[in-house]
Amino acid sequence: MRTGRRDFLRGASLTAAAILASGAGWTQNSQAAPASPDYSIEIAETDWELAPGKKIRTAAYNGQIPGKLLRLVEGRPVSIEIVNHLDRAEIVHWHGQWIPPDVDGSMEEGSPMISPGGHTRIAFTPRPSGLHWYHTHAMGHRELKYGLFTGQSGMMYVEPRANPGAYDDEQFLVLHDWEPYYSASDDGSLMVQYVSGSINGRLLGHNDPIRVREGQRVLFHILNASATDPHWVAFAGHKFQVIALDGRPVATPATVETLRLGPAERISAVVTMNAPGVWVLGEPRARFRQAGMGTVIEYAGQSGKPQNPQPASLAWDYRAFADAVPAVRKPDLTIPLVFTSRFQGHGAVDRWMINGKSFPDGAPILLHEGLRHRLIFDNRSLDDHPIHLHRHAFELVSIRGAALSGVMKDVVVVETGTRVEADLVASNPGDTLFHCHQQDHMDSGFMALFRYA
Ligand SMILES: [Cu+2]
Numbered sequence: 001m002r003t004g005r006r007d008f009l010r011g012a013s014l015t016a017a018a019i020l021a022s023g024a025g026w027t028q029n030s031q032a033a034p035a036s037p038d039y040s041i042e043i044a045e046t047d048w049e050l051a052p053g054k055k056i057r058t059a060a061y062n063g064q065i066p067g068k069l070l071r072l073v074e075g076r077p078v079s080i081e082i083v084n085h086l087d088r089a090e091i092v093h094w095h096g097q098w099i100p101p102d103v104d105g106s107m108e109e110g111s112p113m114i115s116p117g118g119h120t121r122i123a124f125t126p127r128p129s130g131l132h133w134y135h136t137h138a139m140g141h142r143e144l145k146y147g148l149f150t151g152q153s154g155m156m157y158v159e160p161r162a163n164p165g166a167y168d169d170e171q172f173l174v175l176h177d178w179e180p181y182y183s184a185s186d187d188g189s190l191m192v193q194y195v196s197g198s199i200n201g202r203l204l205g206h207n208d209p210i211r212v213r214e215g216q217r218v219l220f221h222i223l224n225a226s227a228t229d230p231h232w233v234a235f236a237g238h239k240f241q242v243i244a245l246d247g248r249p250v251a252t253p254a255t256v257e258t259l260r261l262g263p264a265e266r267i268s269a270v271v272t273m274n275a276p277g278v279w280v281l282g283e284p285r286a287r288f289r290q291a292g293m294g295t296v297i298e299y300a301g302q303s304g305k306p307q308n309p310q311p312a313s314l315a316w317d318y319r320a321f322a323d324a325v326p327a328v329r330k331p332d333l334t335i336p337l338v339f340t341s342r343f344q345g346h347g348a349v350d351r352w353m354i355n356g357k358s359f360p361d362g363a364p365i366l367l368h369e370g371l372r373h374r375l376i377f378d379n380r381s382l383d384d385h386p387i388h389l390h391r392h393a394f395e396l397v398s399i400r401g402a403a404l405s406g407v408m409k410d411v412v413v414v415e416t417g418t419r420v421e422a423d424l425v426a427s428n429p430g431d432t433l434f435h436c437h438q439q440d441h442m443d444s445g446f447m448a449l450f451r452y453a
Helices: 005-012 016-021 286-290 439-443
Strands: 039-051 054-061 067-073 078-084 092-095 119-124 130-136 153-159 169-184 190-199 210-212 217-224 231-235 240-245 258-261 266-272 278-282 294-299 333-342 351-354 365-367 372-379 385-389 394-399 411-414 419-425 432-436 447-452
Touching: 054 067, 054 169, 130 217, 130 266, 153 169, 153 217, 217 258, 258 266, 278 286, 372 385, 372 411, 411 419, 432 439
Parallel strands: 039 078, 067 153, 169 217, 210 294, 333 372, 365 447
Antiparallel strands: 039 054, 078 119, 092 130, 130 153, 169 190, 217 266, 231 258, 231 278, 240 266, 278 294, 333 351, 372 419, 385 411, 385 432, 394 419, 432 447
16 A cells, blocks of 8 residues: 555656645645544556456456445544555545535546545545445546446445434445447447446356345345446345435335336335245346346245346336425526437437536536525436436426425436426535536536536
């Protein structure tokens, strides 16, 4: 581990970017030797075995995929050392946390990048509680080798001050797609596909089974860390009681058979283990299951080949988790956000626009502290988009014209040709990035900056 000040100085003497990189941390100060951090994240190229004989080389955190689970406590400050062993600048974003822009981990908000070979230390006070995650916010680029195409992601669970605790065991599952390549879509533009997919860094059959006992209530915390793909999750013979979305408890903890997670979405759901056997939990769609995106659940005393019957249908509706009777609130102002794409020719990636502008061309969108802003996500493109707002959560207020309340999110999938409305009560001043979480879309202009007036 190279954390000495000498290394920092060598980095800092190289470029202005490296000097900027020191802005957020103690490295500016030559006097005080800091106490050891609560956590340390080392970013480096890693040879990772998805399955015996199937190795990939990718950047990862601390040599493991996913990165280690960070268990933080709401309101208890945490310090994190980040060391970048790569030959390119990196940045770590704390997805779902309501923290200041200088530590949020977004260049566009003013967080410094960590120079090649450099390091920094950040500190923040975790809020809100629940299931969140940390991941690179660097660009993916055309080669599909950087950004979220790598293994640079991990879960962060912020314990609430009062833990509800109505479960016997907890399991954390991170979905990710690997070995990306371009294929031509029907209209001739390029889309990203993958050879393999994993849960917790291993292909189906190559993870240790999750061992359970009949009657147990297991709380699954699931994250889709894919760079670009939405995923379904099913667990044949069992149902999920969804208690939180994106870390925020839902108004109605409804029970469902299948889960859908757009890139960056999280679901916390309790499963009562009432069907003894050996089962597969994972992507029900054949293409993704064959690519490896599943894990085995084994009841005590049971053995044999994992059973994997298909769900009757794939269904997901955010409204299932909303208040029984939607609360009606009047916004103070309305912000229309129209999503469109421009075809760039056969064999090219599309250009993406919000209100007709590709980032960074548009002017910042102004927020007013304390006011209720109604964001109107109007998707006039042919793709679904997982829309993300940094440093805040918003409340869904309508989907395809149907009202709802009681579902807080920081990512929402806005399906093609539809409109989703969400209320943002602006309460965390500072620049705030708004973007599609699909890596190839955000890289191609699908971003905007929100700025407090
Ligand atoms: Cu998108």
